[in-house]
Amino acid sequence: MIVYTVGTFDLLHVGHLALLNHCKSLGDVLAVGVASDEVVNLYKPNVPVVPLEQRVEMLQALSCVDIVRPYHELEYVSGCIAVDVDIFVIGEDWGTQAHNLDVDAYLREMGKEIAQVRYNPRTSSTRIKQMVLAQSQAHRKPELMVS
Template identity: 35%
Template sequence: MKKIGYTTGVFDLFHIGHLNVLKRARLECDYLIVGVTSDELSSTVKGKKPVIPFVERMEIVEAIKFVDEVVPQTNYDKREAWSNLKFDMMFVGDDWKGTEKWNAIETEFNALGVEIFYFPYTTHTSSTILRDVLTRI
């Protein structure tokens, strides 16, 4: 049976940390679906508009050989995403592991047979660090 994986991100100022997550996720599944966060959702939730426009970020992620399908992420409702995509596993940065929110998501998805994988967060490179460097130039 084909294992479908799912992960999401803003993927602004695409860097090695993004690539590593996508590469590692694809090693765990047969088909990888990636949700790219819309400009509106990023602005509302994170309080900052991405540097790279949404359509361009979608194109960048679509071009990555580890990615089989790209979908817009317009909300953070993981259950709704599962209802639409029927993935078997979800990949998340380990900075969320053990949080109240993700403990609840793990419990909910465990009942659905969906496995949650946590991958190490890339500390030496991040879009936030890149954004800060760019604003200093």
Template identity: 35%
Template sequence: MSPSRPMYEVGYTSGVFDMFHVGHLNLLRRARNYCHHLVVGVASDEYTDQLKDRPSVVPCDERFEIIAALGIVDEVVIDRSEDKSLAWQQRRFDAIFKGNDWQGTPKGYRLERSMGELGVDVVYFPYTRHTSSTMLREYLAESDDR
């Protein structure tokens, strides 16, 4: 651990984790390095439908299993809302980890405000731009058209 990097007791990150890829793994690895106990929220199917305006490719119970099988994850919970204070009420944490694509955006400001009221730090990590579930979906759709 670097002396300039804070070490949190319990850290939290969440996502849909549909079509698990290296961007997801990068986020989880970085989060693991910042806390003693890493809790990961996997978006419910209902929340995913609302969030993405389309269903996930992989159902929630399977996405949950994939995340739970990773040795870098200590605990997995179902995430049901964009309001992370609800996740905090379900499972208390000291820091929440997000990709820096949230930083400086309205949803990032809302997250910082709500987490700040609970005494939770928001820590941003570099977003893996070259791989995303959206890009994978687009590639697969193009392959179907061929």
């Protein structure tokens, strides 16, 4: 059984590890699609902090991940076809945008499974970025006032 999931995987953290380990437990092979900066820009306000090549390298180093596949367009059908997916894992924020509906229709037509997971409440890349910014602002020295 081949399991496929997609994401940005910026600032790799324990929530990512929990997701990937769960995905691996669903099958024999775990394939991970990693969104390019251009793709992330289409649905998030900020591009990733970590460049795509480094995000790919980090994922390849994880023992639970068998295949890492960057994607450069906001669509998932080609990735599902490329890895011959049996189970496609999606997050709880999966929406009704065209790219989501397209892969949903493809998977149902092919008799493949879609598994939805909840996000790990312990952390997120967005929360880490917010914490870093808050700490940076808190430690900034006040500007000298010139009159």
